[in-house]
Amino acid sequence: MNDFYKKTLPLLLLTFLLSVAVRVPNINRPLAHHHEFCTAVTMTILENWWDGGIKNYGFNPVMTWQNNTDKFINNNACTSGKMLDKKGNFYYVSHPPLAYYIPYSIFCIIGQRPTVLGLQIMNLFCHFLSAFFVYLIVGLLCIKRGRSRIFYPAFIAYCVYLFNPATLWFQSNVYMSDMLVMLFFIIMTYITLKMIMREKFNVPKYLFWYAVVLAMMCYTSWLGFIFAAVVMFYSAWKLQFVGGFKSLIFTTILVTLGVLTLIVFQYSRINGIDAYLSEMITRYSIRGTVPVGRSGFFANVGGVLINTKTILLNYIYHYNLI
Numbered sequence: 001m002n003d004f005y006k007k008t009l010p011l012l013l014l015t016f017l018l019s020v021a022v023r024v025p026n027i028n029r030p031l032a033h034h035h036e037f038c039t040a041v042t043m044t045i046l047e048n049w050w051d052g053g054i055k056n057y058g059f060n061p062v063m064t065w066q067n068n069t070d071k072f073i074n075n076n077a078c079t080s081g082k083m084l085d086k087k088g089n090f091y092y093v094s095h096p097p098l099a100y101y102i103p104y105s106i107f108c109i110i111g112q113r114p115t116v117l118g119l120q121i122m123n124l125f126c127h128f129l130s131a132f133f134v135y136l137i138v139g140l141l142c143i144k145r146g147r148s149r150i151f152y153p154a155f156i157a158y159c160v161y162l163f164n165p166a167t168l169w170f171q172s173n174v175y176m177s178d179m180l181v182m183l184f185f186i187i188m189t190y191i192t193l194k195m196i197m198r199e200k201f202n203v204p205k206y207l208f209w210y211a212v213v214l215a216m217m218c219y220t221s222w223l224g225f226i227f228a229a230v231v232m233f234y235s236a237w238k239l240q241f242v243g244g245f246k247s248l249i250f251t252t253i254l255v256t257l258g259v260l261t262l263i264v265f266q267y268s269r270i271n272g273i274d275a276y277l278s279e280m281i282t283r284y285s286i287r288g289t290v291p292v293g294r295s296g297f298f299a300n301v302g303g304v305l306i307n308t309k310t311i312l313l314n315y316i317y318h319y320n321l322i
Helices: 003-021 037-052 098-110 116-141 152-162 165-170 177-198 204-218 223-238 245-271 273-287 297-319
Strands: none
Touching: 003 116, 003 152, 037 098, 037 116, 098 116, 098 177, 116 152, 116 165, 116 177, 152 165, 165 297, 177 204, 177 223, 204 223, 204 245, 223 245, 245 273
16 A cells, blocks of 8 residues: 555545534535525425436426426526426526436435435535545646655645635535536546646547546536637647647547537427527526626626626635635
8 A cells, every 4th residue: 555545645535524524514504695596406406306207307407396386487497488398397407417417316326315415415525526636736737646645735735725715615515517517627627737748649548538527527517618618729729739639629529519419409308499599598698798788899898897806806705815
């Protein structure tokens, strides 16, 4: 048994358990604080699948409860009002569905009805994995093996990520696609860096894991497609120096197009392609740059400034101690 299993991993686990200890008062209590509505949305979908059967909803994230009196009521499921089936069930399709499939599958495997506590425990496990890959990324950038003796610069980064106020909250109490995708984002960063730094573009093992995790990331959140776009632009620029980037470009295009086709096909089966596209346009009009009800150049500029201010304030709130 090498030093990683005797010293490094126990230290990482002990530090993680300390981060869990400081969160115990907020775990397994009624949902009430900021952004816990995200957990409530996920629980609504999971409970409906559990009670009504996921196949009966076409494996889509249903928001309508089982009672006949609940049908045809849009309980904040969609903005356009068009994402409903013939039985009056409304669906939440703002995100791809993998973030709901994973906890639902876990609850089915253990034979336990979905609970908030179970969702929080899974989210905590994702927090540990995210921090662990942050540790590996720093080791990789410093040309150190991650699975050997403790590398203290990487351990410091691990602790910073672990005890950051944002991750303490959002990878514990708040669960949704936006939270699960961070795990895949960090793993994808590690895999992509490893491929680029070691020029392992045509090694089957690297290409396989790159494709699998990228597919999972895209099938969880639209952030996956943004990540893929960044890799594409970078690879296209580097292609003039290193021919191996062709494999990375081809794999990225193949995976993203495949997942995007699956998402559109799956959600279009609810009420048609027109209804799905209308919902996506409506959601973007709310979450996009331009304020609702306004248009034109100045509205765009104003929207960018407002969003920039919001982002900066969030960085100050969550990273001021660091």
